[in-house]
Amino acid sequence: MVKKICGIGAGYVGGPTMAVIALKCPSIEVAVVDISHSRISAWNSDKLPIYEPGLEEVIQQCRGKNLLFSTDIEKHVYEADIIFVNVNTPTKTSGLGAGKAADLTYWESAARMIADVSRSNKIVVEKSTVPVRTAEVIEKILVHNSNGMVKYQILSNPEFLSEGTSIQDLLNPDRVLIGGNDKNLGGQEAIQKLKAIYANWVPEDRIITTNLWSAELSKLADNAFLAQRISSINAMSALCEATGADVSQVSCVLSKNTKLGSKYLNASVGFGGSCFQKDILNLVYICESNGLVEVANYWKEVIKVNDYQKSRFVKKVVTSMFNTVSGKKIAVLGFSFKKDTSDTRKTPAIDVCKGLLADNACLSIYDPRVSEDQIRTDLSTNEIRWDCSTQVKPASFTNVKQVSVFGDVYEATKDAHGICVLTEWDEFKTIDYQKIFDSMEKPAFVFDGRNVLDVDKLKKIGFIVYSIGKPIDQWVDC
Ligand SMILES: NC(=O)c1ccc[n+]([C@@H]2O[C@H](COP(=O)([O-])OP(=O)(O)OC[C@H]3O[C@@H](n4cnc5c(N)ncnc54)[C@H](O)[C@@H]3O)[C@@H](O)[C@H]2O)c1
Numbered sequence: 001m002v003k004k005i006c007g008i009g010a011g012y013v014g015g016p017t018m019a020v021i022a023l024k025c026p027s028i029e030v031a032v033v034d035i036s037h038s039r040i041s042a043w044n045s046d047k048l049p050i051y052e053p054g055l056e057e058v059i060q061q062c063r064g065k066n067l068l069f070s071t072d073i074e075k076h077v078y079e080a081d082i083i084f085v086n087v088n089t090p091t092k093t094s095g096l097g098a099g100k101a102a103d104l105t106y107w108e109s110a111a112r113m114i115a116d117v118s119r120s121n122k123i124v125v126e127k128s129t130v131p132v133r134t135a136e137v138i139e140k141i142l143v144h145n146s147n148g149m150v151k152y153q154i155l156s157n158p159e160f161l162s163e164g165t166s167i168q169d170l171l172n173p174d175r176v177l178i179g180g181n182d183k184n185l186g187g188q189e190a191i192q193k194l195k196a197i198y199a200n201w202v203p204e205d206r207i208i209t210t211n212l213w214s215a216e217l218s219k220l221a222d223n224a225f226l227a228q229r230i231s232s233i234n235a236m237s238a239l240c241e242a243t244g245a246d247v248s249q250v251s252c253v254l255s256k257n258t259k260l261g262s263k264y265l266n267a268s269v270g271f272g273g274s275c276f277q278k279d280i281l282n283l284v285y286i287c288e289s290n291g292l293v294e295v296a297n298y299w300k301e302v303i304k305v306n307d308y309q310k311s312r313f314v315k316k317v318v319t320s321m322f323n324t325v326s327g328k329k330i331a332v333l334g335f336s337f338k339k340d341t342s343d344t345r346k347t348p349a350i351d352v353c354k355g356l357l358a359d360n361a362c363l364s365i366y367d368p369r370v371s372e373d374q375i376r377t378d379l380s381t382n383e384i385r386w387d388c389s390t391q392v393k394p395a396s397f398t399n400v401k402q403v404s405v406f407g408d409v410y411e412a413t414k415d416a417h418g419i420c421v422l423t424e425w426d427e428f429k430t431i432d433y434q435k436i437f438d439s440m441e442k443p444a445f446v447f448d449g450r451n452v453l454d455v456d457k458l459k460k461i462g463f464i465v466y467s468i469g470k471p472i473d474q475w476v477d478c
């Protein structure tokens, strides 16, 4: 019987995932551990380290009962029957595969620590997204670093939650995937033990079991397919603008095709988030390593179109505003990579803001959940380019004078020449655009990068409006 679970890594996945397991399995003690003292103390405080609707309520119900957050990693790993490894697996920034391959440093150090401290048999669960065949590497590390007395079973149990809806996704998942080695008894037993935990709240027909490699690859494939749909509709949005078609109407038609389904068809300024680009690059690297150049090139295009979409948006802003935004105040509404999260990892807002700053715009940024510190850090960090791993983006033009961050949308838009909506926060639909228009320089431009605003209403007020993939306003430069 499983008495104790330890989750290593208390981030966007580890925190919510382990908390929901604790909620649904009150007889199991769940310890979430992390090397970051600040993260753990935030999980133990009233101000959680991440914003997710519904998360606070789950934490309040379980913390101090069967859920605890700790930096005493070794103790909790030693005591656990099942260890979920939820550590970060970012893209490598140096060395072999830099810019594409997954950096497994954090995973490897977690595996070595598990081998060091374990004295009883353990089930080790890969919750992080990893390259296909990682379980093989993990097994080598565990087996060769332990005393031979401890038996390990490795399972792949990738996480499919989306930020902003993670609690709902975890409480009501469309599927749970468990990959394991069903060729031996120990492997079969481990699969059944993990399955029994999820069966406390997930209908059994939604729990899929596969071999290890299918589970690992399915996670990468899943994200690649979702991102590919967004790049497909974004590519169509450019064609819509060139031809007078309306991308929302095209999406609507596609969504009624039962062969296609309705999701991931919203044209946007580009997809962001910590997963899509990283996981596609990981897939590209694996394809290249296996000599599958054509397959690698196919997936690369998904990222190229995403980069194109962001730079196309910047270009549209600059050309519409008489070919220069130098010295002009542009209000940026929304900085997180999607609504209902404070996460800014790989948010399209970073590239769009950097593009506008490169043309010497003055930015006034408002996001209901992202802190000023985070915005400034993001805009002053140089990133390795995925398509040119030896070079980094040129030094950021960000300078304190060119960027202001506001806690109020009306302050942010006052005296602005233009507004860029970069995140689809619900509140942007209901703000008083007449009041905003009255306080702006004229002509007043709105560039809707998420197609969330009522264009007709804005035009009636007097704004010149650009929306992704919509027929072009006569005042917007084509
Ligand atoms: N963010 C998502 O929406 C999402 C969804 C599904 C899957 N994933 C995958 O889950 C994994 C984690 O993602 P995340 O967004 O939660 O990352 P994150 O950076 O928010 O959290 C990872 C945590 O692991 C900790 N950590 C790293 N090495 C450690 C070690 N050796 N011991 C203890 N703690 C350690 C870090 O301090 C950090 O707090 C990644 O592989 C990611 O691709 C993420």
Ligand SMILES: O=c1ccn([C@@H]2O[C@H](COP(=O)(O)OP(=O)(O)O[C@H]3O[C@H](CO)[C@@H](O)[C@H](O)[C@H]3O)[C@@H](O)[C@H]2O)c(=O)[nH]1
Binding pocket: 129, 159, 160, 161, 162, 163, 164, 223, 226, 230, 263, 264, 265, 266, 267, 268, 269, 270, 271, 272, 273, 274, 275, 276, 337, 338
């Ligand atoms: O029609 C759409 C849908 C999404 N997006 C954008 O795509 C990005 C990713 O959105 P979403 O997938 O909702 O959020 P993530 O939290 O990144 O979740 C993805 O990445 C996770 C990490 O691997 C997976 O677990 C999830 O299944 C997968 O959806 C965001 O910038 C969205 O604004 C669009 O532009 N158009």
